[in-house]
Amino acid sequence: MTGSGELAFRIGVVGPSRVGKTSLITAVLRDSQRLLQGTPIAIKAVGSPTEKRIAQHRRELDGSLLAGEFSPGALRGTEEPFTFKLLLDPGVDGAGIRLELLDYPGGWVDSSKRPHDRDTDWEQCKRFIVQSSVLIIPVDAAVLMEPTAPDHLRAVPSILTTPEVSEVVREWLKERNWRAAEPALLLICPVKCESYFADNGGRRDDAGDLLQMVQRTYAELIEDVPEEAPHVKTVYCPVDTIGCVEIVHVDWTPDPREPSGLAFAAHYGVRWPSRQNVKGAAEVLMALCRHLMAARRKVEVEDAEGKDLKAEQAKEYADKDEGLFRNMWYHINGERKRRIASAAAKSREAIDAQKRVTALTDVIADLAQRDPGSRVHQW
């Protein structure tokens, strides 16, 4: 958080190269209005770079789908850090939230693959991530679900850079521990889940297996959270980042460049009628909103309480008896009037602040009532 008023929240993303960080971000953002329909909350891109970035990714994806094929490798990977800037409007005046979401080349997470000249950049990225109140871990669902042999399973941590991601998460958790008063959210988001859910046009329902695999793969990390930072909420949100694709085959290819000796590639076929149909992004967005609203309300409550106190003090000051002569003098020179006006203004500010608190409380209550979705799991 960057302060009251138009608060700025940072959202960090940590995951390996090509996992689908950008796809997840754009999936969450591109249909946010539709996804938040029925809520008082609106989210929009701030500034043209963010808009362009989202549009560009969408174009690439749409083109790929129109061709009847989809290959994650065909999408352009992130080569330079990019901060998505967004504004979340809860529909309460003065309670808007600026969001900053850092995207960066996933390869930087793994020091063995990170170019030496980008170490500084990675440190900046990591600082951003550590300072974020929300940390998203995108996980390639196919890597978890497609192993069919022991060597495949052995390669999973390496392909998902699980140790490196866990290391970053632990640093984030330490920072959260220092800021125990601030709400914090850890989102574990399996992506490209189309082949494992039957709620989005797929025929198979391996949701339970996926959750089990995530729990098994990130067991230590999930167990660390309540120990390192008990106030951090850990939420599992699997996302169909495209929706109309299904794995048709996978390759586990021997690759000496990979630490595990195996390279994984999933090949997708496009499900007719080739229309993108993101699933799970709404749940991610909703989780984000609940977290952000709660954070915003907390700030607003503090602000309202401050303002209320100031209004009280101003009223006392306006009504203060300072003796006949001074009372008369203040009346004459307008001081009393100014004081009364100031007290009234502060009283109005306090009332407005209280109203925002009330409004945000209503929004939070509204979000709380909404179904978090069958895919979501919270530890």
Added chain:
Amino acid sequence: MPSADAVRTGRTAALGRRHTCRRTRKAAPLLGDIADRIEAILDARKRHLPQIRADIEWWRDTDDHIAALDRAVAELRGHPATPEELRTVLEPFRTEEIREGVAEAIRLLRVLETRFSRDTINIGVSGQARVGKSTLLQSISGLGDDQIPTGEALPVTAVRSRIYHSAEFRRATLRLHSFDTFVTDVISPYHAELELPGLPVSPPDFRGWAYPRPAAEATPGAIDKPSYVTMINRLRAMQESFSSYEADLTGRERVVALEELRPFVAYPTNDEEQAPGETVRRYLAVRDVRIDCTFPHAQVEHLGIIDLPGLGEVAVRAEQHHVNGLQNEVDLVLLVKRPVEGMAYWGDADARALDLIDGARGFIQKRDFVFIVINSGGTTAPLAGALHDHIRGQVNSGRTDQFFRVLETDAADTSDVYERVLTPVLTHLVDRMPAMDAEVLAGTRSELRATASRIRVVIEDLSRLLSSVKHASASVAEDLEKRTRRLRQDLAGSLAGLVAELREQARSAIQDPGFSSAVDTAYQATRAWINSGIGVGPQVWQDEALRSMRVDQNSSRYAGDELNRVRVEISQRFEGIDAYFATRVQELWSRISKILYVQLGALVEGEDGETALGRFADLLSGASEPCPRCSAAVQQLLSVRLDYRSQLHPRVRAELDALTLQERDPETGQQRNRIVVELNETGARQLYQSVVHMAEQAAHLTKKALLREGLTPALVLHAAAEQFEDTLIRSGDSEREFKRLARSYRDEIWSGVFHEIDAANARVATVIRARDLLVTRLDLPPWEEA
């Protein structure tokens, strides 16, 4: 054969004597009583014969049994497979002594048989040469010099006769030598005494035999001894006169008139010897002579007088013959002694003669068997008295007739002989003969018991020896049971090891790389088929799709048909892993058959896997003692089927469901076509891509599902092996059927083991069986039953 005249003459003579016989009976009425009693004695003797013969037979069999036992022990002792300990303890076992005992028992029984089977009571007449034996015989028998030659100078009796009283016949029956018996009985003893090597084998051989001439060929050594000179001269005389008796060597009997008997029983007289030309020696062809004639006084049927060889005569083996003759043929011996001047005393020769006769009495008391007859004819009373006195002192220890009765007679006086010799002798015989026979019988039986007892001792010794090393020779049954138990344990252990290994595989999360490889191969083949244009090529497929769509005016039918075809094809292509499954099942069968081979050896040798198990199942069910439960276990193992179609396809079938055209719209819930394309080339291409994608996805999901089910083969194999092990080893019938199996195929499973043990035990068993047979025989010998 006797001539008709001779026989007639004999009969006529006999008839002539009957009158005399009757007269004699009147004069001596006692004789009738004696005759009856002798007959009764002989009848009583006859009644013993069956038992005696049975005894002889029994002892012969016993000897065979002892011989069998001896052979069995020798075989056991000498066999290299017999434990050293057993061989050592059997070393002292000998049967020679007891077999000698058996031989003696048989001999005694033979003596008894001969004694009891005689039709006559025989009185032997013995004595030194020139004591009047022949004279005495003549007096008893009434025969003359032609039948019983006597002489004052040279010995004249060449062949001893047996003379029987017969009221009917008067004849001599000669038993003649064959050339062989002549050589054996007559020539051979001379050769032996003279130490002449070899024996003539034919008459010409004997005729041409080069006997030494003592005078001319005097050499140092035995030939120079006077007795030997005598013997060689006799032998040469036999040879030189061979042609005189060669014709008589017929080996048959010949009856001759008593008047013609002399050449056959008497030595040539001195005149004949001295006469030029060949001396006739027909007596050499005679084995013995039986004379039937009517006795002048002792006209008692069944009475025989035996002329025993003269004691002290210079004759080869004379004394031995003497004793043999005594034992078998006579019931009482008259030892004749003549008190001539200078010989009226009981000398050493007399003592030896008495000893010799005494040795032949067997179990009969001395006093019953030998009577000393003093032939006082032609001597003086003082000489006779002196001899009496000397005999009383020397033989009877000073008491008259204490040990031996002494009779005196004039041997030439027939009446005197009858009165003073025959009458007391016959009276004695009829009085004492039953007791004498009982003594012989009891004495023989006692000897038999002693022999049997000695055999028992030897057998008991053997039993002790055998029992002391019983552990050394394993019992086949015990060993088989032990081996069967071990076989079952070892088989259980090996199978348990295999089952544990399979269980580990079945429970392990680690996938069988063989299975993964088989699935991957099938999957790659399927993908290759899909990507090569679903079996027909992309363009052909699309052209056909376009034609079909245009005809049908929709894409549904073609797409639907194609998806069905693809589904079936993918399924079939995954059946390729059946080859792997077959290998696994064969592998299991092979491993189990190898385990069986290790434990069962030659029974399942030479075959492997399914063939070996099939054969084993047949062997189990077709055993002489069938093992149905074990056979069923093997059959069940052989019925294990592991194949894609029956085991895995049902589990992965759902993955192919995606290969259908229709699906339910998640939003509307309505059925809809999964693929709808334009009816043009683009649509055909899109349709192709969609079908390919769906096929690839189905193949991919099928592969994943199969690999997920990767433990199924291991589970099936483990279950099969465990079931087999369970039924074979732990079923209620297992132990019983293993014993049956072992009994049925003992020699195949433990090749050679039981053959050796069998053979070893058979050798021991033979000994034990032979011993037991002997023990059983000895427990109840026939004479005890009697």
